[in-house]
Amino acid sequence: TQLLEQSPQFLSIQEGENLTVYCNSSSVFSSLQWYRQEPGEGPVLLVTVVTGGEVKKLKRLTFQFGDARKDSSLHITAAQPGDTGLYLCPPGNTPLVFGKGTRLSVIA
Amino acid sequence: NAGVTQTPKFRVLKTGQSMTLLCAQDMNHEYMYWYRQDPGMGLRLIHYSVGEGTTAKGEVPDGYNVSRLKKQNFLLGLESAAPSQTSVYFCASSLSLYGYTFGSGTRLTVV
Numbered sequence: 001t002q003l004l005e006q007s008p009q010f011l012s013i014q015e016g017e018n019l020t021v022y023c024n025s026s027s028v029f030s031s032l033q034w035y036r037q038e039p040g041e042g043p044v045l046l047v048t049v050v051t052g053g054e055v056k057k058l059k060r061l062t063f064q065f066g067d068a069r070k071d072s073s074l075h076i077t078a079a080q081p082g083d084t085g086l087y088l089c090p091p092g093n094t095p096l097v098f099g100k101g102t103r104l105s106v107i108a
Numbered sequence: 109n110a111g112v113t114q115t116p117k118f119r120v121l122k123t124g125q126s127m128t129l130l131c132a133q134d135m136n137h138e139y140m141y142w143y144r145q146d147p148g149m150g151l152r153l154i155h156y157s158v159g160e161g162t163t164a165k166g167e168v169p170d171g172y173n174v175s176r177l178k179k180q181n182f183l184l185g186l187e188s189a190a191p192s193q194t195s196v197y198f199c200a201s202s203l204s205l206y207g208y209t210f211g212s213g214t215r216l217t218v219v
Contacts, residue, residue, distance in 0.1 A: 033207055042112075042198050042210030043151075088151070094204060095141055095166065098151040 004091060004099050012105040013079055021074045021102045023089035028069050031092030037101075038085045048092060079106045110134050114199050114211035121189045121218045129184040129214050131199030137209070139202045140182035141166075142174060144195040145213075151198065157182055189218045 004025045013019055023032065031050045035043035047056050049065035049072060056063045060083075062075040076083055084106050090096040112133045121127055131140065141156040143166075153166030157176040171193060173185045182201075186193060194217050200208040 035208075040213075042200070042212050043208070044210070045207035048207055094139060094202065095153055095156045096208060097153070097167075098143075100148070100150040 004089065004097075006087075006089060006099050006102050008102060009100060010103050010105075012107065015080060015106055015108050016078050019076050019079055019104070021076075021087050021089075021104070022071065023073070023099075024071045025091070026070065027091075029072075029091045030069075032065060032069075032072050033090055033092050033096070034063055034072070034074055035088040035090070036083075036085045037088065043086075043088055050092075076104075079104075081106045081108045112199055112201055112209050112211035114197075114214050116214060117212070118215050119217070121186075121216065123189060123191060123218060125189050126185070126187050127189065127216075128186075129197055129199075129216075131182045131184070131201075131211060133180055133182075133201040133209070135201060135203075135209065136179070137201035137203055138179075139204060140176065141200045141202075141208070142172070142182065142184045143198045143200065144168065145198060146195050154184065154197075189216075191218045194218045 007022050033048045034046040037043040047063045052069045053067045054065040060077045086101045088101040090098045115130045142154040143151045152168045155174040160179040163174045175183045197214045200210045202208045
């Protein structure tokens with residue numbers, strides 16, 4: 001099982017601020033997925049990163065996979081209340097093993 | 109597109125009662141999964157299936173049974189519910205290594 005640490009565990013910011021969430025491990029990942037779970041709902045897949053150094057953008061969200069494929073980050077620009085949720089980054093091996101995630105609260 | 113549908117959405121059980129949670133997907137996905145989510149614990153895998161007629165144990169399988177008689181359905185059973193099984197249960201499906209599609213969850217309380 002590939003163990004992964006997410007940081008920070010909790011983050012509360014004002015609308016319009018920028019933030020970065022990190023996923024780190026000592027293991028090499030073949031791929032990694034990012035999910036967002038809004039309160040009362042199931043997680044929703046945001047992106048899958050596969051190649052070391054890969055950068056993917058989804059509107060104001062930028063995902064980066066480390067060159068060595070041991071870490072990943074999610075940067076949100078100008079956060080909005082709709083970004084509030086639990087962000088999860090399980091390594092992409094089926095079945096997925098989820099960590100505790102980063103709980104983000106964006107205050108209007 | 110319905111995606112993954114879980115029924116029921118809410119349920120209250122008494123200790124010792126049994127129940128079955130139903131998960132249905134209409135995406136022709138081979139893989140299906142049951143997770144439970146508890147405060148401070150994250151999502152934990154209960155059982156999963158890699159195809160019709162197959163099941164496998166996950167991280168926390170005790171007290172649960174599953175069946176995958178049809179490709180589109182994955183049933184999670186609690187034979188004798190315990191308060192420790194109070195949780196939110198999520199079903200998901202996927203095409204092997206591709207991303208998961210989750211249902212909206214079943215909130216179960218065992219009193």
